[in-house]
Amino acid sequence: MPKSPALSSCKKPFSLPPSSSLQQNPKSNMVETHKKPHVIFIPYPLQGHVIPAVHLAIKLASQGFTITFINTQAIHHQTSNAQPSSEPDIFAKVRESGLDIRYTTVSDGLPIGFDRSLNLDQFAAALLHVFSAHVDEVVGQIVKSDDSIRCLIADTFFGWPSKIAKKFGLLYVSFWTEPALVFTLYYHMDLLMINGHFACQDCREDTIDYIPGVKAIEPKDMASYLQETDTTSVYHQLIFEAFNDARNADFLLCNTVQELEVETLSALQAKMPCYAIGPIFPNGFTKSFVATSLWSESDCTQWLDKKPHGSVLYVSFGSFAHVAKRDLVEIAKGLSLSKVSFVWVLRPDIVSSDDADPLPDGFEEEVADRAMIIPWCSQRAVLAHPAVGGFLTHCGWNSVLESIWCQVPLLSLPLHTDQFTNRKLVVDDWKIGFNLSDGRFVTKEEVSNNVKRLMSGKSEDGFRNTIKEMKKTLENALSCNGSSEKNMARFVKDLKTKISEKMKPVDRSACTGG
Incomplete structure (x- = not known):
């Protein structure tokens, strides 16, 4: 049995449509996009977050969305150095296949050569206070130049996307790249605090059995940030902000599979519109249209x-x-x-x-x-x-x-x-x-x-x-009638429905400071 068969029994579920299927503007010979809902997508600037974001962006573009993908300059610089022969625009080859994905970069507020992994608090502070300001500015520019912008998709770990989305009259989709179990534990930090399992000097060490959708979990099995007694770090501030912000999301997308986390996802879905759409892989699994590696790859x-x-x-x-x-x-x-x-x-x-x-x-x-x-x-x-x-x-x-x-x-x-x-x-x-x-x-x-x-x-x-x-289980989830494919289709339908409800004129005064 081959180790890596096709990702789905659907016909090319992650494939790109032929360019002949797109409408052309005869005057400019450019792809006509004004009828497509336009989505801005911002991944968290770590490789493990960028990779699923890239492939979700491609899948959404294949579902009829225009995507503007915003990377940090530091991530772009490292990716470019890892593949010197790659295009300046990481989605260039994707567009050749007919999908409308634009690409831009902004500074995260730190010098490109700054060691983010050894200076986590400085990195978190920059993402929270400086990167957010740069994103606010670039989103304003995009919205001002294109009135088809309807939605912002951003990684859950940012503490500000819902505020920016509200400012510019956009829907906000929170994208969670980890298990639903981890999201649920963060989402219920208040319960962990009330019960003395988090954010106290002498935290309880007994089993946690009161989180909705979680039968039982030991404190040592929570995310490392939830095991720490000192919660005054900038990274903790970022986490607190992020999960306050996530409560304001119109939709939550999770890179997991419904059948793997049934009870946890059911409890989450009772609280907010949550869709398990994973695993998010590139078409063909081992090959990708988009360069996402931060280091030069050796061929083994x-x-x-x-x-x-x-x-x-x-x-x-x-x-x-x-x-x-x-x-x-x-x-x-x-x-x-x-x-x-x-x-x-x-x-x-x-x-x-x-x-x-x-x-x-x-x-x-x-x-x-x-x-x-x-x-x-x-x-x-x-x-x-x-x-x-x-x-x-x-x-x-x-x-x-x-x-x-x-x-x-x-x-x-x-x-x-x-x-x-x-x-x-x-x-x-x-x-x-x-x-x-x-x-x-x-x-x-x-x-x-x-x-x-x-x-x-x-x-x-x-x-x-x-x-x-x-x-x-993963193969079945990605099949035509599988849970992840159905959830993805339902999300696209629900998003387009909500977008159509917001198609009435939007107040764009925020774009010009009015």
Whole structure:
């Protein structure tokens, strides 16, 4: 059975329509767009958020929307450097296929070369106070020049989209890129505070069983920001603002699947118009029309082609979070002890921007005959390769969904934010993998033992059969009559209905300061 079949049984669900299907203006030979509802789309400026945003924008454009996609200059700069031959406009090839997606960039308020991952509070403050002002200005300019603008879609983690949408008479769609369970916990921060599980010096450590749609969760399985006792950081301020703002959204889109989070989504849907439309992947899964990688990708194909089926462990800790130096050294020593072949994505800043060579002395020589250590790669392409049989991961949500799609069981080492909750879903609820370490610190012995257990292929663990069934759940959701396709169609219909209700003349005085 191929690891990465078509994403849906629908006819080309993510494909782009031929340009001949578009109306042409004979005077200008330009695509006529004034009859299309125009949507402004703003992703959160981290790779894990940009990727699903790009592919959702493409899907919406294929549903008859004009999209203006706003990236930060820093993200655009890093993407361009990673693919020097790419177009200045990341959607150029998409437009060649006939979809109307415009592209622009604005400053997030920090110098392009500023290290955002090591200065999270400064990054959060810039997004909250400076980037929002730049977005306000550019949205005003777009609205002033195009009276077909009807909607703003923005990542939930911003604390201001509903205010900007209201200012310019637009609908606001909040886009959530993580599990519905994580959204629900943030959404009910007030209950966590009232019950003493969050935002107090001596927080309770017993099971949380009072959140609507959540049977039970341990405090250690909440997002890292909900486990911290000091909530005065700028990032906490951003989170508080974001979920106050999300309550004002006209619609909520979630990159998850209804069948994976039935009770949580049902409880959310009782509170707000919420649509589970995931997993959001590019057409063909491994290939994308749009460059979204922040690092130059190494091609692992030829190396993997020489390895036996299911024999290679893929190791990656994502695009943003850092690994403690001590843990990284133990992981390296454990991989060496395991004698398992592996591809390890080792970002240049995986420990710190100031530590360019964090591996133990002699490690690369020890494993040279069975390892490929690279700064970055196309993760979907590697996971889809038949030689890959396991994934040592930080449990980022994109990584979890991609791993399920490729039927690759997971070895979990959560590092930051939603990854702790994702680990609970993967290990405790869905049972498609297990923990790298059950202690406070990682040890080389447990790394070696758990890597060998993951890669042994023994059926008694059960997670390989379970992940095959979960893959079917994702496939079914993306089929013509599947839950995600139906939810997407319902969202488009509901959005267009609400847009038509707002088609009466809009007061644009805010655009000119009147």
